[in-house]
Amino acid sequence: MANNKVSIDLDIEELLGLTEPKEHTLEYDIKYIAENGLSGYRQLLDKEQQRKEEFLSLFKMYYDDIVNIIDKDPKQRIAVNCYGCRTWGKDLSHHYHIQSKK
Numbered sequence: 001m002a003n004n005k006v007s008i009d010l011d012i013e014e015l016l017g018l019t020e021p022k023e024h025t026l027e028y029d030i031k032y033i034a035e036n037g038l039s040g041y042r043q044l045l046d047k048e049q050q051r052k053e054e055f056l057s058l059f060k061m062y063y064d065d066i067v068n069i070i071d072k073d074p075k076q077r078i079a080v081n082c083y084g085c086r087t088w089g090k091d092l093s094h095h096y097h098i099q100s101k102k
Contacts (some may be wrong), residue, residue, distance in 0.1 A: 013019050021027035033041045059066070083096040 021031055029041065032044065036044075060098055070078050
């Protein structure tokens with residue numbers, strides 16, 4: 001019962017605007033624009049887009065190395081070389097826009 005009261009209290013605080021808005025929400029964006037201006041918000045968006053493109057290019061560049069590391073994981077938490085893919089000859093590299101080495 002105590003947990004329900006805590007969540008109700010937190011919801012009331014959020015409804016009254018007493019908590020900081022979470023990132024990637026409309027309230028956060030509006031508050032950021034109000035504090036930093038539209039040009040500051042645009043710079044933030046450009047920086048996030050640049051980081052995203054950099055991550056994707058690095059991921060594509062090192063995809064084979066990543067797969068080898070995941071494949072050698074002793075716990076096999078992520079399936080890389082699964083039975084079904086080998087049996088039916090499925091090539092999933094097109095999902096990541098990477099040319100397969102055949």
